[in-house]
Amino acid sequence: MVKKLAGKPAFLLVHGAWHGAWCFSKLVPYLERAGHVVTARDLPGHGGRARYPNTFRHRTPDEEAFAIESSPIAAVTLADYVSDVMQALDALVGSGNQPVILLGHSMGGIPITAVGEAAPEKVHKLIYLTAYMPASGVPAIAYSRAPEAQGGKMGAAMKADPARVGALRIDPRSMDLAYLANLKRAFADDVCEDEWAVARNLLSPDAPALPFATAIETTRSRWGSIPRAYIKCRGDLAIMPRTQEKFIERADEFTPQNKTEVYELDSSHSPFFSQPEKLAAILLELAAK
Template identity: 30%
Template sequence: MAETFVLVHGAWHGAWCWAAVVNQLEKLGDKAYAVDLPGHGMNQADRSKVTLQNYVDSVAEFIERHQLKDVVLAGHSLGGLTIPGVAAKIPSRIKRVVWVTALVALDGQPIVDPVTSPIAQGADSLPERSISIEMMGKEFVDGLSNDMAPAMKEYVLAAVGPQPIAPMMTPVAMAPYFATGIPSSYIVCEDDQTPVAGAPNWHPYFSSRLNNPTLKFVKSGHEVMFTHPVECAQALHELAHGE
């Protein structure tokens, strides 16, 4: 049976980052859609005014406009903050939610402290209240791209755009998502070396915040969509089928 996927990108990225994964899912007989969040890619918006609720509303509106049902909703990295809100808003259309080496917030808490975080303070001084990936520092960029060939790293760093800071500083409501009872999954990228505050690894630091998630392991760094799109698509496909 063909599955329907809606793929949500992470910080600095856009729908373009999922191109190879979409292609692979279609080869497996599935339908896949990648969306641009407001302020990213082709979805132009005033980045200084973009909020997490804007992210949620835009994805939910996309799913409803295309009349999609039984959707496997997947979010990469920062996309993990958007997908629970979408599922809670339109639960009847969502079959499963998949965090792809993604952030999982604690209920009612933001990922970035708006008072103490240097990231937030840096963005507040900029007109668009947005940060570039370079502002995260060499350690972060090197961890993000640890398994990329030099040419691929150069391409990705050239392609990414500014990231609005407000969605990172917004408390995330996880309880409404958990109340839906929609199954959760987490794709663990075993070689993800992107620095995480409070833990050395994204799994189990973030994955353990979900309720009994099914896990899939991929031998990949953080940017799995670029370095291992075939394995990423296969993991998504199997999770959709309950494997």
């Protein structure tokens, strides 16, 4: 790893649902070559810490069984996510790699919001990469049911009732070509087929439902005091552009003296796959401010 140059902030990257730290593998080298320390880790229940339903591990044509089997990660909570991110944050702060920029992609916006509220003194900047940036007291799941979410592709990707299985369940190993085409449009519409095949093989089927259903009570004096940026992805079909705009509008209404710095990419939900260099350029610009 490239040593951090004096005064340059470290990056702590938090992935989204069904993903893991692996999704940042193309992005990290750009940040490290610019002299930044970068940490990305798997959240509980994700990446190398994922756990799989038996009906997913042992492939079966029984769609009904897959749709009702309880998730082995149903007990994972937002508090578990926050504890994990805080451990990584404390390690960076303790090693002297200050300041620290906390980036969340997609679902990763939920835990970074909670961490920002819990420990604003440890966070130099919050960056939301086409991510959930929930308003105070509003659970993330509420945004998927709002009018702004219409036209998104994630609803058709769901394979089970989250209330029954305890997870948001997808099937990245499906044999249904139409289903897989929809999944690619949701996550990676501008990613080449070969790269998508690799990514799809690494996706886990379950994301715990509890973090999506847990509201975070943010305050102006804590989360609202941290400089923040939002990177909009105009071609996103997982978190629709209008939903991204709603996050920004509500946050700026909440903290009119500390408005969101907004950047845009002409990309799908996964610019770390399709446009890592352009994404890195934005992050380096934000880090230099």
